[in-house]
Amino acid sequence: MTHDTTPTQPATTPAPSAAAAPAPPGGPAASATAAGGAGTRLDPWFGSYAARAHGMRASEIRALFAVANRPEVVSLAGGMPFIEGLPLDVIGEAVQRLIATKGTTALQYGSGQGDEELRERILEIVALEGITDAHPDDVVVTTGSQQGLDLVTRIFVDPGDVVLAEAPSYVGALGVFRSYEAQVQHVPLDADGLVPEALERAIVQARSAGQRVKFLYTIPNYHNPAGVTLSLERRQRVLEICKRHGVLIIEDNPYGLLGFDREPLPALRAFDDEGVVYLGSFSKTFAPGYRVGWVIAPHAVREKLVLASESSILSPSNASQMAITTYLATCDWRGQIKAYREMYRERRDAMVGALSEHLPSASWNVPDGGFYVWVRLPDGLDARSMLPRAVTERVAYVPGTAFFYDGQGADHMRLSFCYPTPERIREGVRRLASVVNSEADLVRLFGTHAEPDDDPRDAEHPSPNLA
Ligand SMILES: Cc1ncc(COP(=O)(O)O)c(C=O)c1O
Numbered sequence: 001m002t003h004d005t006t007p008t009q010p011a012t013t014p015a016p017s018a019a020a021a022p023a024p025p026g027g028p029a030a031s032a033t034a035a036g037g038a039g040t041r042l043d044p045w046f047g048s049y050a051a052r053a054h055g056m057r058a059s060e061i062r063a064l065f066a067v068a069n070r071p072e073v074v075s076l077a078g079g080m081p082f083i084e085g086l087p088l089d090v091i092g093e094a095v096q097r098l099i100a101t102k103g104t105t106a107l108q109y110g111s112g113q114g115d116e117e118l119r120e121r122i123l124e125i126v127a128l129e130g131i132t133d134a135h136p137d138d139v140v141v142t143t144g145s146q147q148g149l150d151l152v153t154r155i156f157v158d159p160g161d162v163v164l165a166e167a168p169s170y171v172g173a174l175g176v177f178r179s180y181e182a183q184v185q186h187v188p189l190d191a192d193g194l195v196p197e198a199l200e201r202a203i204v205q206a207r208s209a210g211q212r213v214k215f216l217y218t219i220p221n222y223h224n225p226a227g228v229t230l231s232l233e234r235r236q237r238v239l240e241i242c243k244r245h246g247v248l249i250i251e252d253n254p255y256g257l258l259g260f261d262r263e264p265l266p267a268l269r270a271f272d273d274e275g276v277v278y279l280g281s282f283s284k285t286f287a288p289g290y291r292v293g294w295v296i297a298p299h300a301v302r303e304k305l306v307l308a309s310e311s312s313i314l315s316p317s318n319a320s321q322m323a324i325t326t327y328l329a330t331c332d333w334r335g336q337i338k339a340y341r342e343m344y345r346e347r348r349d350a351m352v353g354a355l356s357e358h359l360p361s362a363s364w365n366v367p368d369g370g371f372y373v374w375v376r377l378p379d380g381l382d383a384r385s386m387l388p389r390a391v392t393e394r395v396a397y398v399p400g401t402a403f404f405y406d407g408q409g410a411d412h413m414r415l416s417f418c419y420p421t422p423e424r425i426r427e428g429v430r431r432l433a434s435v436v437n438s439e440a441d442l443v444r445l446f447g448t449h450a451e452p453d454d455d456p457r458d459a460e461h462p463s464p465n466l467a
Contacts, residue, residue: 068396074428114141130266145293168403193230222370350422358433
């Protein structure tokens with residue numbers, strides 16, 4: 001049986017009304033104010049918020065995730081690395097030594113661009129993906145790659161500008177794009193990643209509609225949530241198309257070193273130092289708790305990023321950066337990545353094995369790295385409306401709608417295999433299958449309730465569980 005359901009969405013998807021209108025002065029809240037609602041009893045400052053803050057709403061599935069964190073629930077929802085797999089005692093001792101010997105620096109403010117020693121070490125890491133021409137000066141250390149996304153969007157995107165992103169795309173990036181009032185145009189992907197012809201069509205269509213395309217946001221390796229990897233041949237074509245049309249590429253690559261069966265493909269940035277801004281992170285290959293990521297950018301862009309970062313956080317945490325530098329210098333970080341890869345491969349196998357056994361009516365791709373399996377539900381099922389039942393049955397996942405700007409994706413769900421043990425994964429999939437199968441029975445009896453849904457709220461403010 002083939003289980004390749006890599007998504008194929010229309011080349012350009014209509015943006016939702018709230019997001020499509022270029023930065024409506026305030027969106028829903030502004031109209032409430034215009035209608036005379038200058039405040040509410042719950043929030044007297046309602047009428048004072050900036051337009052962009054009115055677009056910020058918590059995802060309605062957030063509350064469910066509070067329940068999903070209970071120990072009796074098998075959470076296949078969060079993209080949390082399995083930190084228990086780290087040598088915590090060794091790391092703990094190293095951190096203790098660090099504070100005892102270099103505490104006056106570690107606990108002080110630092111440079112806005114980030115610690116130079118760490119920036120040098122970061123170059124050793126990206127060399128594993130073919131980036132060998134970068135200089136420590138090209139690197140900006142950020143508070144996770146999430147801050148990198150925020151900074152890049154802040155310096156490039158005006159309200160109404162178009163950002164191109166895969167369909168589906170990372171929920172946290174969509175939240176950033178929305179908060180800067182960008183208009184996201186989804187570009188389909190398939191088993192080989194982003195479809196180059198569709199990318200070119202999207203650029204041409206947006207331009208001929210008079211829109212400004214600011215950048216392509218892409219996750220080339222072990223995509224979140226689709227699990228696919230951009231083929232080498234397509235990397236060249238995506239670079240060529242973006243170069244020809246003058247479109248900057250934002251390459252977001254937190255999972256690139258977590259391949260199960262092969263060495264990493266060269267990064268897009270390895271082929272182009274002018275047209276690509278590269279985002280990296282220690283979150284998935286080491287630990288997200290330090291909140292350290294980085295951006296590698298062309299010189300002029302890098303200057304703006306540093307200024308933007310200084311204005312929001314002054315400087316990234318010295319203590320975190322130095323702890324990571326110590327880890328890289330004193331622990332076998334390559335061996336740790338290898339151990340993570342083996343552990344995640346075993347969990348991936350547990351998940352796809354359990355899906356084959358318990359849920360043959362669904363289909364899915366088999367990722368060869370990363371954290372995620374993207375599952376297409378049997379016809380007529382709606383992953384979002386099914387979620388409360390799943391949580392009642394003590395299993396959680398993220399509905400596909402979270403990964404689209406425009407409410408598509410109800411027929412998909414993202415399952416993460418990174419955190420639960422293989423036994424828990426098998427148990428979680430078994431519970432999930434019983435929910436899906438009884439939902440499918442209901443649909444057969446009473447017809448579909450999977451209506452197209454244009455409520456994009458899931459992508460607004462994801463909880464860390466959605467990462
Ligand atoms: C594709 C992608 N980009 C960025 C991030 C943010 O990671 P960080 O912890 O470095 O902020 C995540 C986290 O899940 C992710 O999946």
